[in-house]
Amino acid sequence: MNAIDVHGLVKRFGNKTVVDNVSMQVAPGEIVGFLGPNGSGKTTTIRIMCGLLTPDAGSGRVLGYNLLTDSLKIKREVGYMTQKFSFYEDLTIAENLEFVARLYRLKPVANHVADTLADLGMTSRRNQLAGTLSGGWKQRLALAACIMHQPKLLLLDEPTAGVDPKARREFWDEIHRLARDGLTVLVSTHYMDEAERCHRIAYISYGRMLTTGSVAEVVANAGLITYIVSGPGLAGIAAALESRDGVEQVAPFGATLHVVGSDRQELEAALSDIAARDGVTVAPGETSLEDVFIQFMAGSKDNMA
Amino acid sequence: MNRFFSFGRLGALLVKEFIQMRRDRVTFAMMLGVPLMQLLLFGYAINTDPKSLPAALVATGNDHYTRAIVSALQTTNYYRFDHVAESAAEAERLMARGEVSFVVTIPSDFARRVDRGEAPQILIEADATDPSASSGAVSTLSTLAARALNRERGVAPGAVGGPALDVVVHRRYNPEGISQYNIVPGLLGVILQMTMVMMTSIALTREIERGTMENLLAMPASPAEIMLGKVLPYLVVGGVQVAVVLVTAKLLFSVPFVGSLPLLLGAILIFVLALVLLGYTISTIARTQMQALQLAFFFFLPSILVSGFMFPYRGMPGWAQLFGEILPLTHFLRVVRAVMLKGADLAAIGTEIAWLIGFVAFFSALALLRFRRTLD
Ligand SMILES: Nc1ncnc2c1ncn2[C@@H]1O[C@H](COP(=O)(O)OP(=O)(O)O)[C@@H](O)[C@H]1O
Ligand SMILES: [Mg+2]
Numbered sequence: 001m002n003a004i005d006v007h008g009l010v011k012r013f014g015n016k017t018v019v020d021n022v023s024m025q026v027a028p029g030e031i032v033g034f035l036g037p038n039g040s041g042k043t044t045t046i047r048i049m050c051g052l053l054t055p056d057a058g059s060g061r062v063l064g065y066n067l068l069t070d071s072l073k074i075k076r077e078v079g080y081m082t083q084k085f086s087f088y089e090d091l092t093i094a095e096n097l098e099f100v101a102r103l104y105r106l107k108p109v110a111n112h113v114a115d116t117l118a119d120l121g122m123t124s125r126r127n128q129l130a131g132t133l134s135g136g137w138k139q140r141l142a143l144a145a146c147i148m149h150q151p152k153l154l155l156l157d158e159p160t161a162g163v164d165p166k167a168r169r170e171f172w173d174e175i176h177r178l179a180r181d182g183l184t185v186l187v188s189t190h191y192m193d194e195a196e197r198c199h200r201i202a203y204i205s206y207g208r209m210l211t212t213g214s215v216a217e218v219v220a221n222a223g224l225i226t227y228i229v230s231g232p233g234l235a236g237i238a239a240a241l242e243s244r245d246g247v248e249q250v251a252p253f254g255a256t257l258h259v260v261g262s263d264r265q266e267l268e269a270a271l272s273d274i275a276a277r278d279g280v281t282v283a284p285g286e287t288s289l290e291d292v293f294i295q296f297m298a299g300s301k302d303n304m305a
Numbered sequence: 306m307n308r309f310f311s312f313g314r315l316g317a318l319l320v321k322e323f324i325q326m327r328r329d330r331v332t333f334a335m336m337l338g339v340p341l342m343q344l345l346l347f348g349y350a351i352n353t354d355p356k357s358l359p360a361a362l363v364a365t366g367n368d369h370y371t372r373a374i375v376s377a378l379q380t381t382n383y384y385r386f387d388h389v390a391e392s393a394a395e396a397e398r399l400m401a402r403g404e405v406s407f408v409v410t411i412p413s414d415f416a417r418r419v420d421r422g423e424a425p426q427i428l429i430e431a432d433a434t435d436p437s438a439s440s441g442a443v444s445t446l447s448t449l450a451a452r453a454l455n456r457e458r459g460v461a462p463g464a465v466g467g468p469a470l471d472v473v474v475h476r477r478y479n480p481e482g483i484s485q486y487n488i489v490p491g492l493l494g495v496i497l498q499m500t501m502v503m504m505t506s507i508a509l510t511r512e513i514e515r516g517t518m519e520n521l522l523a524m525p526a527s528p529a530e531i532m533l534g535k536v537l538p539y540l541v542v543g544g545v546q547v548a549v550v551l552v553t554a555k556l557l558f559s560v561p562f563v564g565s566l567p568l569l570l571g572a573i574l575i576f577v578l579a580l581v582l583l584g585y586t587i588s589t590i591a592r593t594q595m596q597a598l599q600l601a602f603f604f605f606l607p608s609i610l611v612s613g614f615m616f617p618y619r620g621m622p623g624w625a626q627l628f629g630e631i632l633p634l635t636h637f638l639r640v641v642r643a644v645m646l647k648g649a650d651l652a653a654i655g656t657e658i659a660w661l662i663g664f665v666a667f668f669s670a671l672a673l674l675r676f677r678r679t680l681d
Contacts, residue, residue, distance in 0.1 A: 050523055052680050071678075072308065076525045086520035090328050091321065102317030103524045 003028045003153050003184035004049060006060030006067060011044050011053060011207075018044050019055070020207035026186060028152075031179050033198035034188040037297050041207040042188040043083055046155050049186075050080045063152055076104070079151035083158045083188075085138045087145060089131025093122055096130050097145060104149035112148060120144050136167040143171070147178065154178070156187040160194065172197050192290045205296055215289055222292040224248075225264050227271055229257040231280035244270040249294055260291050309527045318526065318534025326538060336504075340496045340546045344489075344553050358442060360407035361388035361396045368416035370457050374427065377453030378409065383442035400430065407431055407442065419458065430475045447472040489554045490641040491614045494576070494634050496550060498608055501543055501577055505584025506597040508535040514594055519680060528676040532669070535588075536581040543577035564644035568651060572644065575661045576637040582668035583633070589675035608634040636660040 004026035011019040019041045026032050034042050047053040049062055051071030059066075065073045087096045097113045106112045117123045120140055130141060139159055147154065154175075160168045172194065175185055187198070195201050195215065202212040211218050229237060234257050238250045241259060246266025251258045261267035275282040327333065360378075364371050378384050388405055390396035396408040410428040418425040427450060431443050451470040512518040521531070547570070554560045584601065591597035609615055611625045612634040629635040636657040643649035643657075651658070 047519075047680060052519065052522055054679055054681055072525060072527075075523060078523075080520075080523040082516070082519050082523070084516050086516045086518075088321065088325065088517055089515070090325050095321070095324055099317050099321045100524070102320070103314050103526055105311065105313045 001028075001064055002026060002061075003030070004060075004062055004186065006049065006062070007058055009045065009048055009058035009060070010056045011041075011048060012056050018207050019048065022058070022204065022207070022209050023060075024202060024209070024212075026184055028184050029179055029182050030200060031175060031185045031187065031198045033195045033201040034186055034204065035190070035195055035201055035293065036188075036204035040204050042204060043157055044207075045204070046080070046157050046186065046188065050078050050155055051075055052080075076149075077151055078153045078155060079146035079149070080155045081142050081146045081157060081159055083161070085130075085142060087130055087138075087142060090129065092127050092129055093117070093133070093141060094126035096141070097148065100145045100148055106149060116144050116148050136163045139163055139171065140167070143174070147183075152182075152184065154183055154185045154187075156185065158188050158190070160189065160191065168194070192288070192293070195289060203293070203296060210296060219287055219289055219292055222287070222295060224260050224262055224287045224291055224295060225267055226285040226287040226291060227259045227267065227282050228253075228285035229259055229271070229274060229280065229282050230255060231277070233277075233280075237274055237277075237280070241270065241274070246270045248298070249291060251291075251294070258285065258288075258291065260287065260295065262295075310529055314526055315530045315534055318530060319537060322534055322538045326542075336500065336542050336545065337549070340500060340549050341553070344492055344496065344550055358384060358406040359387045360384040360409060361390045361399050361405040362386050363390045363393055363396050363408060363410040365413040366411065366416055370416050370419055370425075370454060371411045373453045373457040374411065374450050375409075377449050378446065381442075381445055381449055383445060384409070396430075419454070424469060424471045425454070426471045426473060428473045428475070443474055446474075488614075489558045489560045490645045491638050493547065493550045493554070493573075493641055494612075494637045495609060495614055497543060497546060497573075497577055498580055498634050499605055500546060501539055501580035502584040502587070502601045502604060503598060504542070505536055505539055505581045506587040506591065506601040507594045508585055509588040510591050510594045510597045513592075522678065522680065528673055528678060532582075532585060532672055532676065536578075536585050539581045539584075540574070540577055543573075543581070547573050547577075560645065562645050563648040564646075565648075565650070568654075569641065569644045572637070572640045572654070572658060572661070575658065575665060576633060576640075579633045579661055579664035579668060582665060582672060586668050586672040586675065589672050589677070608632050611635070613638050630660075633661060633664045636664075 002025050004024055007023045009019050009022040010017065022041070022045055024032075024045075034046070036042050044053060048055050049067070051067070051074050055067070059068060061067060062074050063077050065077075067074070088099070091099065094113055094117065097116055098109055101109045101112045114123070117126050122137075122141070130138070133141060143156070143159060156175075160171055163171065168191070175187070176197070179185055187194075189195060198215075200212065200214055201218060203210045203218070211221060213221065234252065234255075238252065238257055241247050241250050241257075246261045246263055247259055247270050248262060249258070249260035251260075259267070259271065261270070271282050274280060362375060364375070375386065379386060384407060386409075388396075388399055390399065390408070393410065396405075396410070399405045400408055408430045410430075412426060412428075415425050415427070429443065429446055447470070450472060454470050509518065512521060526534075555562065583604070587600045587604075588597055591600055607628070611629040612632050613629065614634065640649075640654045640657045640661075643654055
């Protein structure tokens with residue numbers, strides 16, 4: 001049985017379709033990255049899956065419970081970490097954890113809270129108001145609070161936005177540890193390195209699921225060709241290439257230029273005179289996940305409209 | 306373990322709410338400060354026995370009896386004769402403009418009637434739009450005037466000397482007249498109404514605006530648990546306010562209390578429950594804290610106007626009385642006045658209590674119906 005198994009989800013706000021016929025299957029123990037530009041419908045999809053929004057169409061099961069009729073049961077076994085910190089800023093760390101422990105009827109409350117505080121390394125700061133924590137610590141507190149009741153499924157909505165690299169690394173180590181113990185994780189993110197730490201990724205744009213699969217599959221399916229240009233006068237070369245047929249992306253990477261297109265012949269034709277220049281080398285390169293995403297985004301300019 | 310209700314989960318919500326309440330110093334100060342300030346402000350502004358009220362004298366005769374009565378009235382401090390009117394019409398105008406609160410008319414045949422041994426008459430007209438302000442002045446008038454007249458006639462105090470003075474009192478603009486004791490018990494209801502509804506009306510909108518609602522809804526708390534978790538803490542706040550008002554009423558305003566205290570407290574409990582549920586219902590309707598406060602205020606004003614707090618209920622037009630019936634404050638005012646001042650028992654106020662219980666049931670049902678379990 002899949003942890004998440006939803007079909008044809010649709011959500012409209014007014015006359016705007018924000019989630020458009022989204023289906024998703026996530027196996028138990030899997031870590032799935034949920035990617036897409038701002039406003040593409042990630043948060044809305046996640047909210048539907050934990051019963052916070054009613055879909056206008058579609059159906060499915062989360063942890064085996066019917067999405068439309070069993071939202072109370074789903075809530076009890078899902079841990080949902082909201083995009084914006086949504087614990088009580090005027091309560092201390094310990095008080096927030098106690099509140100959660102009591103709501104989930106964890107007994108004895110004091111032990112659960114003490115264990116969580118110890119895991120977090122926050123025992124000495126238990127009486128600090130949650131509102132005074134830095135962004136990274138807030139995320140850690142929120143994650144700790146939503147795994148306290150040992151959910152079977154974690155829905156994390158941009159859990160590492162604005163968190164420093166070390167804290168992100170630790171965060172992801174923790175996610176993998178939890179997944180090894182059988183927890184299923186759906187996590188939305190904008191970071192490529194995080195997407196690469198997922199077993200599988202799903203890319204959504206304008207509310208539509210564009211692609212899903214492992215990172216290698218997604219890159220291969222995109223069918224992009226990448227050349228790497230190096231040498232003098234890269235800025236001028238970039239400006240010249242941008243308008244040429246067959247060139248879809250030109251992006252500087254350090255002392256090199258990544259030039260991406262989807263038609264090999266056209267791309268090579270566009271690059272031929274550049275390759276002939278003195279001191280300039282053009283070599284085939286590997287297409288990165290980021291190149292693929294930029295390509296997706298270019299195809300769907302602005303999701304906020 | 307119950308799907309829809311657990312005391313454990315309710316406990317979680319209650320503890321959290323109390324901590325937040327305690328930490329929010331401004332609101333906490335308001336809970337104690339507002340009732341006290343209102344009580345003092347309203348209580349003193351409306352209720353003290355005001356002295357030196359501006360008065361006009363219409364006296365065409367200039368005999369020694371008239372002068373004796375006027376000086377006796379002046380020494381009471383209740384009256385301040387700023388105006389000597391030439392005619393009744395002029396005095397009428399002064400009162401209509403609000404320049405005087407009283408017009409004392411001593412007819413021109415006053416001295417002649419006293420000397421002839423006939424009952425003399427004086428007429429006092431009081432502006433009773435604020436009746437509590439004038440009641441003290443009016444009630445002392447007849448004894449003082451009579452005493453002054455007797456002294457002038459040379460009759461010993463206490464002895465029967467000649468025909469009694471006939472004082473005719475006209476309460477202008479509001480013949481019913483409310484005694485000042487009516488107001489302090491009424492204030493209990495008004496203060497509770499204002500603070501309880503206002504505080505609970507932002508219960509949910511505050512969670513929504515702070516973004517904590519999403520988290521709360523994602524956790525397994527049922528609508529009934531959330532509702533009770535939100536409103537019950539305010540019963541305690543209401544209890545504190547009730548104690549403050551009742552003690553102050555007794556100490557500062559010496560309002561008599563002839564009825565049963567447990568009965569009154571029971572009625573207050575039901576009333577406060579109705580109020581917090583009304584506030585909570587508002588918070589399920591409003592989308593922002595600002596809207597919630599506006600709705601609460603929108604409810605507050607008519608409550609003050611047509612509940613019988615400001616104007617005598619029986620003096621209002623029929624439609625206003627009908628409107629008053631659907632406000633909890635109207636029924637509570639009847640209960641609190643009947644119990645405190647008339648010593649009414651449960652049987653006497655049964656209908657009003659039933660109304661209040663009806664409000665509790667109605668508002669909880671409405672709030673649960675309106676409660677949105679999702680963010681849609
Ligand atoms: N409650 C709402 N009412 C109206 N529009 C909404 C609401 N929630 C989200 N939207 C709109 O739906 C779109 C998708 O939003 P969201 O799911 O938050 O995207 P993402 O999480 O991918 O950034 C956005 O354009 C957003 O403005
Ligand atoms: Mg989002």
